Amino acid sequence: MRSFLSAIDGHSRAVALSVLTLAALGGYTAVALSAPVRLEQEGRATRGALQARLGWALRDVRVLVDGRDVTARVRRGEGRLRLAGARLGDGRHDVRISADSALPFGGRVERGWSFRVDTTAPRAGTSAATRTVRAARISVSGRTEPGATVRAAGPDGQRARAVTGRDGRYRLPFRVREGANVVRLMISDDAGNTIRAVRRIVRDTRAPRLTLATLDGSLDTSEPTVRGRVRGDKGAVALVSVDGRPATAKPVQVRDGSLSARLTPLHEGEHRLVVRVRDRAGNEDRVARTLIVDSTERLGTATVGLGARGADASELLTLLRRHGGLRGGGRQRIGSAAIQAVKRFQRRKGLAADGLVGPDVRSALLGRLPALVDIDLSAYTLTLKRGGTPTRSYPIAKGQPRYPTPTGALRVVDKQVDPVWTPPDSPWAAELDTIPAGPGNPLGTRWIGTSRTAIGIHGTYAEGSIGTAASHGCIRMRIADVEELFRQVRVGTPIRIHA
Numbered sequence: 117m118r119s120f121l122s123a124i125d126g127h128s129r130a131v132a133l134s135v136l137t138l139a140a141l142g143g144y145t146a147v148a149l150s151a152p153v154r155l156e157q158e159g160r161a162t163r164g165a166l167q168a169r170l171g172w173a174l175r176d177v178r179v180l181v182d183g184r185d186v187t188a189r190v191r192r193g194e195g196r197l198r199l200a201g202a203r204l205g206d207g208r209h210d211v212r213i214s215a216d217s218a219l220p221f222g223g224r225v226e227r228g229w230s231f232r233v234d235t236t237a238p239r240a241g242t243s244a245a246t247r248t249v250r251a252a253r254i255s256v257s258g259r260t261e262p263g264a265t266v267r268a269a270g271p272d273g274q275r276a277r278a279v280t281g282r283d284g285r286y287r288l289p290f291r292v293r294e295g296a297n298v299v300r301l302m303i304s305d306d307a308g309n310t311i312r313a314v315r316r317i318v319r320d321t322r323a324p325r326l327t328l329a330t331l332d333g334s335l336d337t338s339e340p341t342v343r344g345r346v347r348g349d350k351g352a353v354a355l356v357s358v359d360g361r362p363a364t365a366k367p368v369q370v371r372d373g374s375l376s377a378r379l380t381p382l383h384e385g386e387h388r389l390v391v392r393v394r395d396r397a398g399n400e401d402r403v404a405r406t407l408i409v410d411s412t413e414r415l416g417t418a419t420v421g422l423g424a425r426g427a428d429a430s431e432l433l434t435l436l437r438r439h440g441g442l443r444g445g446g447r448q449r450i451g452s453a454a455i456q457a458v459k460r461f462q463r464r465k466g467l468a469a470d471g472l473v474g475p476d477v478r479s480a481l482l483g484r485l486p487a488l489v490d491i492d493l494s495a496y497t498l499t500l501k502r503g504g505t506p507t508r509s510y511p512i513a514k515g516q517p518r519y520p521t522p523t524g525a526l527r528v529v530d531k532q533v534d535p536v537w538t539p540p541d542s543p544w545a546a547e548l549d550t551i552p553a554g555p556g557n558p559l560g561t562r563w564i565g566t567s568r569t570a571i572g573i574h575g576t577y578a579e580g581s582i583g584t585a586a587s588h589g590c591i592r593m594r595i596a597d598v599e600e601l602f603r604q605v606r607v608g609t610p611i612r613i614h615a
Contacts, residue, residue: 177215208232234307238264241284241303246316248350248396249292256299256315257287264305271297292319323399324348326375328391334410334425338382338418342391344375344403352395358387358407382409383472385450386423415505416482420473424450431505432473435481436461482507487604489528489573489611491591493521496583498573498591500604510601513581513592519544521589522568526611530565530572531602540570544588560595562602566611573611574598 178187179199191198197213212228241258256268259280266286268276276288290299297317304310328344346352353367356377368377370393377391387407394400412418413427420432429450436442442457455471462469465480473481485503491512492499499509515521534553539545551557560575573591575598576582582594593601 175216177213180210180212182209204233206233206235234305234309237309237311238303238305240301240311240313245314246318248318248320250319250321250397250399252291252293252319253289254292254317255287255289256301256317257285259284260286260303261305264303267302267304268299270299290317292317294319294321318397320350320395320397320399322348323401324350324352324370324393324395326354326391326393326401326403328403328405331389331405331407334408336411338384338409338411339379340382340407340409341376341378342389343377344391346370346373346375346393346401348395349373349393350395350397352393355392355394357390357392358382360388363389382407383419383421383474384409384411384424384428385421416475416478416507420450421471422450422452422455432481435485435503439481439484479507487606487609489601489605489609491521491611491613493523493613493615498593498601500601508600508604510593510597511582513576513584513586515587515589516585519588521587521591521613522571523613523615526566526568526571526613528564528605528607528609528611529567530563531605531607532563532565533602534561535559535563535574540588542570542588560593560598562598564598564602564605573601 177190177192177197178185179190179197180186181199181204186199189199208230209232210228210230212226214224214226216224238261241260247254256270260266262280262282262284264280264284264286266278266280266288268288268290270276270290271293272291274290276290278286278288280286288299290297295318297319299315299317301313301315302310303313325347326344327346328342331340331342342356346354349370352370354370354375354377355367356363356379358379363379364377365380368375375391375393385408387409389405389407390402391404392400392402408423408425410424410426415428415431415435418428420428424432425448430448432450433442433447433454436454436457440457440461442454444453458473458477459469459471461481462471462477465477467476467480482502482505485505488501488504490499490501490506491497493514496512496514497509498512499506501507535557536553537551537557537559539548539550553561555577558574558576560577562575564573566572571589573593575595576592577595578586578592579594581587581592586592
């Protein structure tokens with residue numbers, strides 16, 4: 117038995133079921149359905165009109181659709197049985213027709229079959245409606261229903277056709293010309309449902325043109341901003357790298373032909389800047405520059421690397437000659453010999469040998485120089501210096517106006533861990549008792565005694581007093597700060613106190 121398709125109103129799902137009666141004894145072979153259905157008959161799907169051959173001498177005809185008796189709605193005329201207004205949803209349906217033959221020896225005739233209704237158009241399933249490409253040969257690809265037929269018309273009269281496999285994927289090759297191209301798709305499933313789509317492909321082989329603003333000379337900031345102009349930007353993005361590493365958190369969007377990118381912090385010295393501008397088609401322009409960062413003259417305020425120059429570079433070279441094993445290497449610029457000396461020094465100290473002089477290397481180098489404790493009473497700060505270079509600063513509290521902190525040149529004469537506070541020989545402490553080490557001790561956890569009687573540098577649990585004139589002449593520090601300073605000084609370390 118063969119099965120075929122005809123058309124239906126896809127919105128109402130109303131099916132007109134027709135049986136054509138023909139002068140042939142022995143039943144029927146098909147039923148005509150006015151619906152866009154996908155018929156499955158003996159494992160096959162075909163297209164056309166289902167028709168039944170019925171003998172004229174039939175009576176007591178009965179029609180079942182999905183097991184429901186619809187005989188009362190069947191009309192007979194002009195050799196046909198017609199069932200109008202039946203509503204069938206998408207999916208499988210079963211039809212069964214039975215009748216008695218009025219002819220001698222005719223008996224009762226019964227036939228049944230199944231079909232599948234499919235009124236859903238296939239999806240287009242292609243990539244973006246508009247693509248920008250650089251290549252002349254491209255593919256329009258996508259995914260739709262398995263077994264669908266995809267026809268496409270491209271530029272210059274090109275035609276392509278494909279039938280999808282089990283995964284529903286298709287790929288149609290085309291050649292595109294410079295500029296705008298249009299590909300029109302028509303996708304039909306095996307029930308005859310069709311969808312149309314348009315894909316626009318823009319071929320662009322012209323690269324954008326990048327011009328960077330002047331970056332000559334030394335830069336006085338470690339986070340410079342790169343600016344430039346881009347012609348023919350067409351949605352371009354900028355990829356900025358310094359010394360082979362990305363210098364921005366993400367690609368920078370070019371807006372109205374302007375580029376502005378603030379770089380991540382750079383160390384003192386020379387850097388290789390590369391800016392690449394890429395449009396949507398992948399066309400690219402590239403500009404490279406050498407940057408020289410010289411943002412400070414004080415060693416220790418910024419990381420120093422190859423190409424650094426100025427007073428901080430000169431001081432570093434001096435330290436490397438004294439303690440880092442550098443021989444020669446110039447006097448004003450950090451060259452390759454100095455970088456190699458830094459790497460050797462880093463390896464000796466168990467540090468990462470990257471050739472950059474950051475806080476760890478600087479502290480290790482300066483740690484070999486004599487220390488000086490500099491106390492600025494007006495600024496409420498204590499600064500530890502080595503070789504004249506500040507290495508660490510701390511906030512302090514100083515003496516009250518009635519008990520001012522003495523100024524002048526002093527030195528460390530005593531160091532104690534977890535000191536016991538003993539009342540000094542002073543009227544304000546005459547009635548006070550000794551206080552043992554612990555949270556209630558006014559000296560905190562460390563005492564650094566000076567060459568001035570009863571005057572020292574110590575911790576305090578009353579950290580709210582830091583930054584004020586609160587003591588009886590001593591220098592107060594936060595507990596963590598005084599413990600760090602304690603490790604950096606020794607008996608004999610000079611102290612300079614000034615207003």
